[in-house]
Amino acid sequence: MARRPVKTEDEPEPLSQCPYCKFEIPETRLDCPSCKHSLPWCAASGKHMVINEWSKCPKCKMCCNYTEMKRVLEAEPTCPLCNEEVSPMQVKIVDDPNREFRELIDLMKDSTNQAEEESKDGEGDD
Ligand SMILES: [Zn+2]
Ligand SMILES: [Zn+2]
DSSP: OOOOOOOOOOSSOEEEEHHHHHTTTEESSSTTTTTBBBBOOOOTTBBBOOOOGEEETTTOOOEEEHHHHHHHHHOOOOOTTTTBBBOOOOOOBBHHHHHHEEEEEHHOOOOOHHHHHHHOOOOOOO
């Protein structure tokens, strides 16, 4: 993860909030300089996810930012991930973005934990 941020002198990048800590960061940054988390990204744009834009492809359930997904589907009504036909009308902001976010974080954790040794178990239940 030694990727350097690309500097664009002429066009300052728009900022949007980190879904973890609400810190305003450039929308294409996938790691937050404030909370150091790596961020889930929008399937439609590659930008990091924004809580109040949280939506999903109705077909493949991949998360995406509402505005970005709408824009993609209005140009061509096909999900960029699953290539299924999806009308822009079908994309909606989820009812409980924070829950969706937590669920996604859990999934991301699971996939990184698999590499760790399995001998340590115990806590983690409340
Ligand atoms: Zn953050
Ligand atoms: Zn899809």
